[in-house]
């Protein structure tokens with residue numbers, strides 16, 4: 001590499017490091033906040049504020065007690081100062097009528113914020129086939145298309161509303177896929193979850209539109225503990241989109257969500273996430289801690305497909321998983337995880353094959369730039385009874401610059417010999433030759449990187465619904481601005 | 486159009502090009518021939534701006550501008566096009582997407598609005614016809630899994646789409662079958678005008694039967710040691726390079 005090249009590369013790397021987080025702004029909306037810290041009383045206050053039935057309070061308290069006895073996991077390949085759980089505010093609700101009849105009633109400040117986020121609600125309404133449930137801090141503020149969905153018997157609302165209005169469903173399924181004892185963060189979430197989305201697709205119904213939730217952490221020092229529960233009855237079909245952005249903050253913010261998916265016989269769930277929470281600044285200060293437990297269970301012939309594009313957060317700990325319980329069920333995981341500056345990610349999936357002839361596919365693409373560290377951790381377990389099962393895994397990493405790192409930790413357990421597992425892994429760098437080729441065609445280095453990265457992620461981006469794919473592409477560009485291979 | 490004066494360039498301590506002098510005017514076709522390792526591709530890369538090579542002396546003037554001051558993409562914006570001897574794969578990016586990006590960037594640089602997708606597609610279809618390219622090609626990924634000949638044809642397809650002022654074809658003929666050679670050469674001829682110029686780097690006279698050069702230069706050891714008309718290529722074909730290098734050494 002010539003001296004000149006090295007210099008421009010350094011300049012470019014400098015630029016990435018100084019590239020500001022585009023979504024860093026806060027909104028002035030009055031919040032209803034309780035004092036920080038966690039205790040049995042706080043759990044009771046949260047439950048009371050939400051006017052919850054007794055069984056829900058019991059559920060929370062059991063989880064809280066379990067959490068007290070649990071230790072924060074340390075096995076992930078990330079290092080961070082553990083959050084002080086007594087320094088977090090566990091409930092914060094915007095002081096506005098929580099659920100609006102129409103998006104037009106939205107607080108203008110909030111509307112402005114959504115516009116800045118690029119999810120112009122006007123546009124969403126115009127698109128007319130995207131229903132949005134927005135979680136701002138802890139309470140769902142707007143739900144659209146409720147009626148249209150209602151006609152089909154589809155329930156799409158905040159989990160708080162579901163607890164009030166459909167307690168039998170919540171009671172039946174909550175915590176069945178991710179038990180509160182599952183891990184430290186799921187226990188915490190089960191104790192204090194503030195809001196989230198609930199979705200129920202009745203038997204045989206194909207949801208006619210993409211269901212979408214935008215999460216956003218707003219109040220300073222608040223933790224966000226969403227709880228999502230999605231139930232697809234026999235033979236139903238749904239595609240669910242989840243997008244997340246958080247404003248810039250100095251302290252690390254804690255985010256510990258739990259998502260549970262239930263795909264009953266012949267049901268099909270597609271769950272897509274685009275996450276670009278604040279990754280911290282160029283020195284590695286601040287940023288969101290994202291400790292998420294996502295898991296789905298597939299009954300006979302059912303299919304769950306996770307697609308995620310992760311560009312944000314300072315620390316990510318996340319393994320969307322599938323339990324393939326029913327015979328012939330299918331699990332898929334498509335992921336792009338970008339780390340830049342000082343971001344750390346330990347993410348991957350678990351495919352647990354229990355039923356016969358179950359199939360899983362894992363396509364994980366990691367992109368590391370700056371001084372970041374990206375890890376893929378995946379478990380494929382094929383139980384004794386899961387005869388004739390198949391897994392295909394492909395884990396690729398793309399490195400930009402020479403200060404970043406990437407690791408792959410595949411765990412494979414096969415307990416019968418009629419099943420087959422294939423695993424492929426590659427590590428590559430963006431080549432000088434590729435960049436020069438693009439340059440020679442008039443494409444500048446920044447665009448060339450975006451182009452090459454898009455090509456690299458194509459298999460995953462293709463899984464996303466159209467509008468989302470475009471947004472994800474933009475996010476990739478933003479988060480890699482200036483990085484050079 | 487292109488004036489190269491006393492150009493010296495190389496990699497680290499290894500000087501590959503020694504005082505190259507070459508002048509190419511609009512409407513002309515120049516052929517550069519020479520043994521393996523003589524510096525033909527290096528010259529092409531230096532003109533295109535590959536910064537792996539360090540220019541230690543001389544100048545390159547392109548339409549009155551100092552080319553050496555410009556980045557590779559700026560040179561492309563000015564109308565310099567290189568058909569690579571070894572085209573590069575861009576996995577996951579379709580030919581149409583790549584060309585669209587390329588054209589959009591070129592137009593942006595020259596202050597033009599992006600071309601409507603419909604017009605772009607029509608243009609692509611026309612050029613595909615010109616080069617006898619089969620349907621389905623546009624959605625293949627750039628050079629991924631392309632055969633040697635397909636890669637070369639893809640280079641000329643891009644040239645046809647981008648309509649450059651100066652095209653440098655680095656061994657575009659090698660890897661092409663007999664029919665493809667004719668098709669590609671015809672394509673290049675059709676794209677020729679009095680406003681553009683072509684530098685053809687080749688080992689074989691055969692190509693020059695189709696693309697008839699105004700000048701033929703022999704590059705040897707980083708130097709142009711002989712220049713002549715199209716007959717020179719015939720002579721090289723018959724006699725090889727020995728006689729010229731001896732002649733050059735005598736001087």
Ligand SMILES: Nc1ncnc2c1ncn2[C@@H]1O[C@H](COP(=O)(O)OP(=O)(O)OP(=O)(O)O)[C@@H](O)[C@H]1O
Nearest residue numbers: 496501519520521522523524525526527528537570
């Ligand atoms: N990147 C490089 N690093 C080291 N040496 C190089 C590099 N590029 C070119 N060279 C050397 O410079 C000389 C000229 O190479 P170049 O590729 O320009 O030859 P050429 O005339 O195009 O040959 P061919 O006919 O085989 O294509 C060769 O000796 C080659 O090894």
Ligand SMILES: [Mg+2]
Nearest residue numbers: 525526527570
């Ligand atoms: Mg060569």
